[in-house]
Amino acid sequence: MRLPAHRLLPATALTAASALLTGCFAGAESATGDAAGGKRIRVAMMQPPRSGLSPLSDDAFKLSRWSTAETLVKLDEEGDAEPALATKWTQSGRSWTFTVRDGVTFHDGTELTAEDVVRSLTEAAGASPKPRILDGVELTAKAGGKDTVVVTTGDEDPLVPQRLSSPQLSILAAKAYEGKTVSPVGAGTGPFELTKVNGTSSATLDRYDAYWGGKAKSPGIDVRFVPDGTARAAALRSGEADIVEAVPVSQAALLDEDLITEVPMPRTNTLYLNTEKGVFKDASLRAAARAAIDAESIVKGVYEGRADVAEGLLGPALPWAADLRTPVSHAKAGNPSGKSLTIGTFTDRAELPEVAAILQQQLQKAGFKVKLDVREYANIESDALAGEFDAFILSRATVLDSGDPAAYLYSDFASDGSFNLSQLADPTVDKALTKAGGTQAGEARRKAVIEAEAAVLATDAAVPMLHERVIQGDAAGVTGAAHDPRERELITADTYVK
Template sequence: MRSLRSVCLAVAALLIVAGCGGDDPGPERLRYAYGFSPVAALSPYSDDAATTYGIGATESLVFLDPDGTAKPRLAESWTQINSTTWNFVIRDGVRFHDGTAMTARAVADSLTHAVKAEPQPRALTGIEMSVAVVDDKTVAITTKEPDPVLVSRMSSPELVILAEGAYSNPNQPSPVGMGTGPYQITKLDGTSGATLAAFDDYWGGDPGFEGVDVSFVADGDSRSSALKAGQVDVAFSLPASKLRTFSADELIAVPLPRTVALHLTQSSPVFSDPGARETARAAIDELDFAATVYDGFADDADGLFAPKVSTWAANRPATRFPNSTAVKGKSVSLATFSNRPEMSEMATVIADTWRSVGLDVKVTVGDYDQLEGDFLSGKFDAVIMSRSYGYDNPDPIGYLQSDFGCAGSYNISRFCDRTIDADLADAATKTDAAARYRVAVDVEHRLLSTVAVIPLIHDRTQFGIGKGLTGLAEDPWERAVITVDTKFD
């Protein structure tokens, strides 16, 4: 193990809390080492949405319990008026961090900003929506076509409610001092950290700390070392290689609707050929990443959907793969990101295995924030991605449209099948959950059969926590982390 001095050197530039040898800040402030740096100054219209929601700064109209059922949050209740309109009754007594009251008008304006944003938040992919004030306590949300999952869609961290002052840039609103959560962001220090203070007027009770100090620490080993050294109280996503160095009461692990998968880019000169994709898949078929790279702290993936979370996906048809074609002497690029430390190790193993069947493989590993644009643009022939299919909206149809639709906003595989698009569009109109799930399993089967994507493992959340810390959200939807109930016993 590295010395305490080396730990200080590794994380001093990133941690905004007191460094080694300094005064212990004590339990009045919570210190949280998070694994991703802001990409858009914490705007909810970006991947930063999960950050601000997770640190207790922002809230949405509803939240999801562990089984995916929508529960009241900033909305006290909701009623379906007709096939396209829902009325949401706004909670009384809520104030934004800037002191202004959360009214029906403020809610309608906030959601309208999301509707008009360019690009539109992923939670609204394929949805034409308008928001109107009904009365002082009620807003009406109307969609052009029936949206059976509208209520759960309103749980997305991308659709949090912010004060009007947040929208000086309507395409990149700032939650700094503008949210409704138990903690208000008082300072964002670029991509290094953020400082939060308890919000005394929080509608849900008294927060357990005077504030929260968040440090953005991309390196998993540094997060683990910081927790071991007592520099932080919570560490996000500990590396699997470090988990056995912690006791059971220092870890929180929850199965997730998150799959690590290998996307074979359809625009690739090599992997545009289904036979070449099958050769690449067959070469790594016997690799057991859950047992090796994840040291048993993950689950094998038979498909895109994790049966432990999505029980409706437990019985899936056997996959029938295309015939292989030779790939010897062909060159491909393989990329992944370093924020989740297991990913680079998987890339190394896959690259070595592919070389054994004749592929010339170039590997790129870097910070996700720097590589996201390249992932989405099809720059690489193959990408190892960790993706939650319940984050934007806990609906498998919306996830499949976003990630594998011809116009999908997160289509890393660059996959396009107009027949699948039509089937997904039809499923999106169905009100029966079982019918939607049947389509999701069928489309998953077709995606796997074309080797557009190769599921590798189903992930679990792995938080490290300090002694006596309680009330941290064990949220399988990877949204809530720090809550009003988080405290030291």
């Protein structure tokens, strides 16, 4: 049952939150503002840095969300490439030539040149491990002059501009690479300069007045890493933070609805069915399982209505998908008649064991006999990939760092896909996936992707149940905070606190 939006946080939660947040933003100028009257933005983020904020790790997304490090290219809402530190680009076979934006300086005052771009891309391509956007990609970069960079891949790749939009391929000043690790402190090009990092507890950013895109509206950002979800929610409620990342579903109902925004994520909760062996080798029984699932009751019961019932593998975070999708023909449902099956899932995402319990009830009602196997992800992944389960529940990101879903579809459903939990080997699916992967970016590629999705859905190898949302908290005085499904943007040059 959903709690009223005006209900106060329990006193115990507030006490715990206060203990965790005491001194979080001490010394910040948020309360009184800077000399020009602007207020600093206080941010409570969920995950602390894992790799010292190295852009070659997942920490790169923090640098992007704080608008301190930038890439050659950025993505629009459709996932198409737009200029950023590069103003234009052209393709010639395996090579792409990018024109570097003039008049850009790094936070240390040095000028952005083609050599800086080459250095950053070369460091990323040679990193171990590589940024995941470069998995399986042979990429080299060389200067074609002061303001042009030629990027070449081992195979012709229509997605090179989208790949270069990944925060893990941010362009940093030479000083970032002088030590044993890559340090973004004072080395970015964005509207905010990262000036201080306190381990895994906090970070400080100040406005960079020489930003090529125009002066930011806020004088700076004070970040605190608060892994405890209750504490983050309490920080918003008490006024300790201006922007709060990832408010838990359980806490959202306790906050003023005007302070929270639900953002569709490119993440789908899917039931993968083993097509190679066991009960679901029979297409009619896969169809029976699909017909038995009531996703709406899962959304209401587990996610308290804060998720979207799936119409396909790709959800509302990719707004073009619904417009291109057409009805899919499925096999006729067979009779389960007491067939036994085992569903696997993991505890790392708190909702999944609950989802599994509801699915067990729904499938048993349809006539299946269902056992559950629930473990930590690290202890169950190898069995899932080996096809040891009849079905597996997974919360899966449907776009990788390129903003394109073709790689996810290939990984999960191609005969040689590296994450083929369904053990699917279907020539029609393989053909559609290969076509999607080789189509030029834009409308034609989006249509090919939806055709591939339809081919997968027709097999009933995967039953998409729901699309998750992330809940962001913005205090009443916050203006211009980004609500980004890809979680690349949070604070921009236009974000400020009244």
